[in-house]
Amino acid sequence: MRRGTRYGALLGPLLAGGATPALVTRAARGLGLPERGRYAVVVLGTPVPDAAVAEGPDADGSRWWWGEAESREVAVVLLGPAGPARAAARLRELGAGPGGVSPEVGSLAEVGAARRLAGTALLTCEPGSREIVRLDERLPAALLVSRPELSTRLLAEVFGPLLTLVPAERSLLVETLETWLECGGSVGRAAARLGCHRNTVFNRLRRLERLTARSLSRPRELVDLVLALDVLRLSSAPP
Template identity: 80%
Template sequence: MRCGTRYGALLGPLLAGGDLPDLVERAAHGLGLPERGRYAVVVLGAPVPAAAVAEDPDVEVLDADGTRWCWCGSGDEGRDGAGGDVAVVLLGAAGPAGAVARLGERGAGPGGMSPVVGSLAELGAARRLAGTALLTCAPGAREVVRLDERLPAALLVSRPELSARLLAEVFGPLLALVPAERAVLVGTLEAWLECGGSVGRAAVRLRCHRNTVFNRLRRLERLTARSLSRPRELVDLVLALDVLRLSSGPA
């Protein structure tokens, strides 16, 4: 394991949910970290790339904007998909968006980042939320995502039995189609959503006639018994699409 044994020893109890004052004080003193500050936790689904850590595992990585990375060792594989490493991040001027960008530049991923917390005592909660963010990454993805940008999907992965029910209830007839036919309809819905509900722009993206897009969407509406023009029914379709994206099966 390339990650710092000193960091793991001092921050590990906090990441596991401990928040006793003596644990916080010992970690802060031993690592030179402020007890209160803008912290986030990153959980990776694969080992951290060598480019993201120092050669000496007990030397922290410091970014130009002042972001400090304390890599603490491997996550608990199976609990949240984390077969990789965990980092406590003291955020710099670029904030969480800058930290996620740096992970992408260093080839890390998939991964999840927690919301910002205000103290070392909150690392346990941040660790759990970072693990939930990781679960919102689609199978095979290399992205590092922030929980704050994936809240609907995070709700879905937090209740897998309800997610499975939602998928079956909304997309049941769609899932009964042959894979190639299903993929065309799902891909058209995705393109339409990404194009802000514009049939014309979706047609350009899909390289087909706008009437083709329109007909595919109407067929999807018939199959799901939900209308894209009714906001509550559109929410059902979008959430079911997220469940499908997060599942390991083919689209």
């Protein structure tokens, strides 16, 4: 992992996007990187840990170059065999985060687009979290954060009546829905995890259906609820 003014000056035009072929070639030579290769970009929401900028390749052979773009810590990663998943795991090991990791791209000329996708992945991290997430793991949420005006509308349309409840009551229903989803739609498993009777879970879910005018048994309406839950999760306000 490398960092320095020289590296940053070479990375800047690449990360900004739209670099000319001549600039890409010059950056590749200056950084000692192939123009064609398996790359990903990382964008962090907090300062990069010192351990992340140590010289030399990682154990899996990946090589990192750190710079800055739009006031964020950004790394271009020449990937090892394990791909972006290993890059995300490495950042978690180092205690970095929150952060977003782009999908793999095939050349240095594409790292500007990859940087934008990594930045979108970062926006899907919960406020105050230390998550490191790959865009491909968060595509529905990424669509939502890419269109905040539609996300706000979705939340109001689906959860409007729910949001008028007192916070404790609202949190209870949201937690029950989240747990039910995590348990694969099993009321029994959700009840065990929540420490209550299965009828209690059933009654909470039925109340949530009445408040939102959407049924958990209708796939399209369930999609509405799941997406609205993602918007709520990503908002700065607690449920």
